[in-house]
Amino acid sequence: MKRAVIICLMVSVLFFFSGAALGSGGDEGHGAEPKGWIATDTYRVMNFAVLAIALFLILRKPVSQALDARIRGIREQLSELEVRKKDAETELAQYNKKLLLLEQETEKIVAEYIKQGNEAKERILREAESAAEKLEVQASRNIENEFERAKLQLQQDILEKALIKAEQVVKQRITDKDQERLVDEYLEKVVA
Template structure:
């Protein structure tokens, strides 16, 4: 910081000397253009006094404003440094967050793949279970249908037997009525009674 202030002092002094040189050259040129009149000495004195007033005023301003200007410039420089440091920190934080988000995204992709694989696996298991249950249900239905058919067949068979027996009895009765006469009937009754009496 001191080197900065010294550099500024040198700049101010050089600027001041340049201004004085320009003013003196201007004053000398002005005095020579008058052609040696007595009035030119008064003008040169006036110019010198004005130049000295300017130098004293400029020197006083430099002396008084040197520290506040240096502090303001240093404060501004420090503010810029702080802003740059803050921006670097924000950049580092942003890069860190970006890396975290990329990592989360990669993990999320893996999680999604894992979840999809689990759902596919669960779906296959449910599918296999449904197919197995359908097979069992179909077998039960077949067994039930078979039993129902067999039961209905037995019922129909018994009904057919009963109907055939009834028809056979009817036919036999009709044949007997047709072929047996009253004498045959009496003879059969007598034979039956004889057998019953003998059996007792």
């Protein structure tokens, strides 16, 4: 194959130089340009055709390989991008699940805090009611004790005043005769 290409190139070079020799030899003496198709034109076309065929034969395999390599590279990139896309979609799905679970967990935590807050509120209210009842019982006892103390104090005051009054009344109403009789009665009780 390479031999044929080399031969084609050599022939085309030969045609080129022979066509140039033919075209340059006939035109120098006339001074006017020939009209129409001349032999050099045929050689030039043949030379171009041989060069084009030679280039096609020479470059066909490397260009084909380069284009195939480029196509394979693009396909590999596309398949790699597809894999990345699938991985990204999987990650996105996982993150969405995690986000959903996080939102659910947040709702659970908030609900748990609300529940704990309500339980603490109820416990505090129960303790406050219990403390209020204890304070009420204690206050009742204190009031009763103070009332009894005041009552005893009042009775003692009344008794003292009554004794003072009675003593005054007795002093005013008792006569010497009454005193003698009382002394006699007392002596009889003591002696007997």
